[in-house]
Amino acid sequence: MTDQFLYAVEVMINGLMAGVLYALVALGFVLIFKASGIFNYAQGVLALFAALTLVGLQQGQIPFAHLINAVLGTEVTHFGWHLPAAVAIVLTIGVMIVLAILIERFILKHLVNQEPIILFMATIGLAYFLEGLGDIMWGSDIKTMDVGLPQGASVWIEDNSAWLGGDGFYGFFVDKLDIVAALVAAVLVISLMIFSQYSKQGRALRAVADDHQAALSVGISLRFIWVLVWSIAGFVALVAGIMWGTKSGVQFSLSLIALKALPVLMLGGFTSIPGAIVGGLIIGVGEKLFEFTIGPMVGGATENWFAYVLALVFLVFRPQGLFGEKIIERV
Amino acid sequence: MFYREAGDFKTSYGEDSQTFPIKFDRVRYYTVLVVAFGIIPFVINDYWANAVFVPFLIYAIAAIGLNILTGYCGQVSLGTGGFMAVGAYACYKLMTAFPDVNIVFHVIGAGLITAGVGVLFGLPSLRIKGFYLAVATLAAQFFLVWLFNKVPWFYNYSASGQISAPERTILSIPVTGPNTDAWAKYMICLIFVVVLAWIARNLTRGTIGRSWMAIRDMDIAAEIIGVNPLKAKLTAFAVSSFFVGIAGALFFSVYLGAVEVGEAFGIQKSFLILFMVIIGGLGSIFGSLAGAAFLVLLPVLLKNVLVGALGWPTDLAAHLELMIVGALIIIFLIAEPHGLAQLWRVAKEKLRLWPFPH
Numbered sequence: 030m031t032d033q034f035l036y037a038v039e040v041m042i043n044g045l046m047a048g049v050l051y052a053l054v055a056l057g058f059v060l061i062f063k064a065s066g067i068f069n070y071a072q073g074v075l076a077l078f079a080a081l082t083l084v085g086l087q088q089g090q091i092p093f094a095h096l097i098n099a100v101l102g103t104e105v106t107h108f109g110w111h112l113p114a115a116v117a118i119v120l121t122i123g124v125m126i127v128l129a130i131l132i133e134r135f136i137l138k139h140l141v142n143q144e145p146i147i148l149f150m151a152t153i154g155l156a157y158f159l160e161g162l163g164d165i166m167w168g169s170d171i172k173t174m175d176v177g178l179p180q181g182a183s184v185w186i187e188d189n190s191a192w193l194g195g196d197g198f199y200g201f202f203v204d205k206l207d208i209v210a211a212l213v214a215a216v217l218v219i220s221l222m223i224f225s226q227y228s229k230q231g232r233a234l235r236a237v238a239d240d241h242q243a244a245l246s247v248g249i250s251l252r253f254i255w256v257l258v259w260s261i262a263g264f265v266a267l268v269a270g271i272m273w274g275t276k277s278g279v280q281f282s283l284s285l286i287a288l289k290a291l292p293v294l295m296l297g298g299f300t301s302i303p304g305a306i307v308g309g310l311i312i313g314v315g316e317k318l319f320e321f322t323i324g325p326m327v328g329g330a331t332e333n334w335f336a337y338v339l340a341l342v343f344l345v346f347r348p349q350g351l352f353g354e355k356i357i358e359r360v
Numbered sequence: 361m362f363y364r365e366a367g368d369f370k371t372s373y374g375e376d377s378q379t380f381p382i383k384f385d386r387v388r389y390y391t392v393l394v395v396a397f398g399i400i401p402f403v404i405n406d407y408w409a410n411a412v413f414v415p416f417l418i419y420a421i422a423a424i425g426l427n428i429l430t431g432y433c434g435q436v437s438l439g440t441g442g443f444m445a446v447g448a449y450a451c452y453k454l455m456t457a458f459p460d461v462n463i464v465f466h467v468i469g470a471g472l473i474t475a476g477v478g479v480l481f482g483l484p485s486l487r488i489k490g491f492y493l494a495v496a497t498l499a500a501q502f503f504l505v506w507l508f509n510k511v512p513w514f515y516n517y518s519a520s521g522q523i524s525a526p527e528r529t530i531l532s533i534p535v536t537g538p539n540t541d542a543w544a545k546y547m548i549c550l551i552f553v554v555v556l557a558w559i560a561r562n563l564t565r566g567t568i569g570r571s572w573m574a575i576r577d578m579d580i581a582a583e584i585i586g587v588n589p590l591k592a593k594l595t596a597f598a599v600s601s602f603f604v605g606i607a608g609a610l611f612f613s614v615y616l617g618a619v620e621v622g623e624a625f626g627i628q629k630s631f632l633i634l635f636m637v638i639i640g641g642l643g644s645i646f647g648s649l650a651g652a653a654f655l656v657l658l659p660v661l662l663k664n665v666l667v668g669a670l671g672w673p674t675d676l677a678a679h680l681e682l683m684i685v686g687a688l689i690i691i692f693l694i695a696e697p698h699g700l701a702q703l704w705r706v707a708k709e710k711l712r713l714w715p716f717p718h
């Protein structure tokens with residue numbers, strides 16, 4: 030095997046890992062879209078907000094410190110304690126649930142029966158709001174997240190794959206964090222599937238996804254289901270936020286991964302959880318390989334648009350995505 | 361009391377189908393034009409031109425363009441920033457390639473080139489619908505911005521990667537470049553807005569506008585009654601992109617003067633213009649203007665209040681502005697999903713009956 034081929038394989042493995050992270054964000058989209066037909070643009074900002082809250086709680090930052098200082102003229106920043114990661118995560122989950130309740134109470138409840146596009150716009154508004162809120166609460170500087178996840182190259186994989194190539198090849202470079210992310214994503218998907226197949230709430234959720242009115246008529250509370258599904262989406266966002274935050278720091282660009290999740294969704298179909306995973310992997314591998322092979326010829330940075338163009342071309346041939354339900358249109 | 365159809369007799373079909381059937385509206389419309397052309401240019405200063413009027417007028421053109429596509433034809437686009445970039449770079453290339461031609465032709469040429477690019481990216485809309493299309497237009501957004509960043513031909517191989525507008529004159533009055541007066545900037549944008557708004561208004565109430573609206577309301581049904589979806593969708597993309605391209609050209613040449621593509625025409629710009637259309641009102645020319653005015657004025661106002669009057673740090677004000685804009689969008693959508701234009705219509709309905717509503 031030539032070294033060039035091995036590098037391509039390495040790029041592909043790393044693409045797969047990146048794809049897992051995209052899929053994590055896409056998962057949150059799919060959950061909300063299935064349960065309420067809302068295309069939730071705010072998912073990426075939810076991840077950012079969750080990550081900011083986690084870091085802030087962990088380091089004992091005072092929420093709104095900047096605002097308080099500006100209004101009252103004080104100089105407060107920290108409470109002066111450090112929470113263990115597990116406690117901070119539990120507290121953040123609590124915050125995300127409260128957020129889900131507030132979103133349902135103040136936004137969704139009032140927008141029942143509006144057109145999907147209006148709901149979509151509302152989530153864009155929500156994204157702006159949360160972005161501003163996150164910055165005001167916790168400050169807009171770049172933060173490092175450390176919840177004790179392993180990081181750095183996996184020496185084991187490197188050592189055990191070095192024999193594949195010649196002298197110039199030192200084995201595959203794979204980040205430990207990516208492996209953890211892949212495992213977490215797998216666990217998350219399996220537990221979500223078990224939840225939606227076998228638990229009472231999960232069944233109710235699927236019923237709502239199938240038909241709102243029919244679900245209402247058999248006594249399922251739509252509002253409860255919405256709170257539930259936004260809480261789950263908040264939880265998924267937290268997981269994605271932890272992974273991305275550990276990888277590249279907690280900062281504004283975290284919310285842009287939401288945009289990366291969109292082509293993933295389009296490839297996989299908006300309504301399919303396996304689709305989100307497969308779409309994420311295809312996009313991850315595709316953009317890394319494209320950057321590796323074609324990128325140098327056209328000046329690089331093709332990762333910015335490759336996913337969208339791939340999804341666009343793909344959709345022209347299969348408008349409902351890989352695993353989406355067949356689109357039936359009637360007059 | 362004055363706002364009545366009564367006593368306003370129409371004696372020809374032309375009069376009967378005019379844009380403003382009520383006399384009071386016509387008077388108001390001409391008053392606005394007289395103020396805009398006859399008074400503001402003489403009292404405008406640099407601050408008002410650069411902070412309020414010029415961005416408002418340029419965004420109004422872009423908002424009308426997007427409204428044609430999204431509000432009238434129902435095709436959601438998130439690629440407006442990318443198409444504005446096409447307009448800006450086309451204008452720049454034309455300006456530097458043909459320095460002797462009047463800038464008005466450059467701007468119109470930029471609009472035409474953008475229309476071509478818009479049709480190209482509009483082609484998938486025949487297969488892809490709704491959210492899928494919205495995401496597909498993101499491909500245009502990211503690809504175009506990347507293209508203008510990476511291909512040096514577009515910015516004439518300048519070292520900084522920026523494009524900057526050379527000085528161009530109309531009737532020997534400079535309208536681009538550093539020596540431009542505030543009123544000249546204002547006037548050229550105003551003329552474009554008035555002409556384009558007039559064109560948009562008349563397009564949208566004619567055959568072509570009706571076919572757009574038929575496609576928006578239900579494309580299959582429209583196809584069955586004989587509207588050609590290919591023609592309707594592609595013309596909507598073309599006209600919309602033409603407007604957006606002109607807005608981009610003016611944004612670059614008249615307003616900013618020098619542009620870095622990722623910063624000036626990024627995804628945020630697409631959303632900003634989409635918000636203008638939503639807040640203003642989908643499917644309304646007046647709404648586009650109102651939405652543009654609202655979202656241009658709001659940050660200026662907030663900045664003056666928070667930073668100027670309360671003395672808060674600017675970054676805090678910027679974050680608060682994000683929150684307020686976000687909250688306003690949600691409140692608007694809950695209270696009045698059809699935007700400022702609908703509020704205006706309701707107010708006019710009330711005014712017709714005033715002061716005897718029963």
